[in-house]
Amino acid sequence: MDKREQEPQWYELARKGPFPEMKFTEEAAGEVARQIGMDGSSLNQVLPSGRRRRVIRLRILSAAAVFLLLFGAGALVLGGDGFGRSGGFNPLQVSSAGIIDPPVAEQADLTDEGLRATAEQVMLEQLGKKLPFVSLEPLVEEGEILAEFKDGDSFAKIWFETETGKVVRTYMDTFFAPEQIDSKFIDEAMDQLRKAGYKGEFTVTALHHSVHYGTNADEQGIQTDDSLIAEEGQIDYENGVYRSSTFKMGENEVSAEVKQEGLKAIKLLREKGTDHLYSIKRTVAQRWDVLVLTYGESQYGAATVLMDYATQEIIQVLDISLHDEKSSDSRIRGEQDTNLLNMDKAKLQLAASAIADEMFGIRLEDYTFVKEMSGIGTIAFKSPDGATVITGSYNMDGVFYMMQQTDAVE
Structure with a gap:
């Protein structure tokens, strides 16, 4: 008999986790795999483009962080x-x-x-x-x-x-x-x-x-x-202290406007793909409250939209189907990394502007490229007042598969 056939049912549930497509954790903010990581230490009011927005302090993504392995802690x-x-x-x-x-x-x-x-x-x-x-x-x-x-x-x-x-x-x-x-x-x-x-x-x-x-x-x-x-x-x-609660929500528990905004955000990344809203989840912590809308045909849906629960404003959009899997061959992988690093930053900013301007209501051309916040396949821009960072991750063709707005990490 196969080993897993002998295991109790809860073992498989625990192995998967309740939300394999959930994209955030407090410890590894912004990293995308099972969860989208967020620091959760503050929900700040900032003023990008003259209007107040609640944004969550997130750590900046790197392209290599798309597949997060959640390392735990004990006592x-x-x-x-x-x-x-x-x-x-x-x-x-x-x-x-x-x-x-x-x-x-x-x-x-x-x-x-x-x-x-x-x-x-x-x-x-x-x-x-x-x-x-x-x-x-x-x-x-x-x-x-x-x-x-x-x-x-x-x-x-x-x-x-x-x-x-x-x-x-x-x-x-x-x-x-x-x-x-x-x-x-x-x-x-x-x-x-x-x-x-x-x-x-x-x-x-x-x-x-x-x-x-x-x-x-x-x-x-x-x-x-x-x-x-x-x-x-x-x-x-x-560390023995309550951090957050995450739970499923029914489609009737959110407005049609929320679902429409989520779909609109995904469409800014790509024109074609599944439009099926598979699940809606809410994560509540002491200083933040967010919705995660997952689009696809299963719990492993390719596209997710993270938005503020109270304001319904977009925080992050991800479509993992647009991400290129890197080669396991170290030589080829090195070439891929080099190509990503050598992409024209001005062209990338133009491509990012086409998404971020409409998604976040900003003018990305007024933002400054932030070198220290960028990694392989990732580019970041800071607002003129230094309060906000727009981060995007792109594939080998220069197509963005992730875009997020966060407040700048001090």
Whole structure:
């Protein structure tokens, strides 16, 4: 029997996520794949072209960021194993502030058995469960030892400093079935979802729990990411703090004008293609509230429109069907990257203007090309007052497949 035929049903739901076409996450703003990333730290009022617009602070896209791999975060348990009184896993009982203590001098067990035991303890504390042991691999050039554990889609990697036995990095990811989740956490998450305006049913299928430590020099302590998943949406936490709620909406819950504006925005990128509105979703966080309209014949629809929920103004438009898949051959890929980088910026600005001027109600010709915000296959322009950035991603033919308006990152 195939391995996946033996897995519980929630495993497949959690593996896909409730919204494979959803295009935003708070951590990786603007990157396009499963989600469109947004910082979410502020919704600012700016004045492009003499009229007030609410725009969301997004990090600038790069062409290579079209396919985002969502790396999660986890937590170090303080005074427990992450399980609540009901016996289920509760991510709110873990903390991201801790640092993994180094071993006491000359007391670390540097044998294979000792390192494995330490790795299992760290895994239990951060991931909330023990996974089957896979390997203990010396990384001679790095001066490290890597302990790996895996069970289906769940995995844990713990890196030790060879000489001291100090844990230098961790990267772990797992799912908990509904019956393994603390009911108090589910209740708290549901309260957040209701506050966000959701009134429908929410049948929990899984909790996705991820953790990493020491993988980013800018981060201090253990980083966590938790998503309570249902077919109807998901509720996200970062470092044990509520971040956002995402849920489906019916077509009758948005106006005809909203759907018309979404379709009009897509048509600015391309004339032909599917016009079928497959789904509408709303994501609500403390300082932003957005709609994502997905167009296509399935949940993996090629085109999406991101707009402000309150003002219905366009934030980003993407049609991934216009994106060129780069070659796996390094030589050909290098040539492709060179061609993208060498495209005439003036011609690109003219092509971008034809889209952005109508989409955002601006005059892109008055904007200044911003070199430091541009990557391979991406071009960015800053407004005359410096408050707004227009970013576009284009393919090998110079055709734009993504256009977005954001406030400038300070």
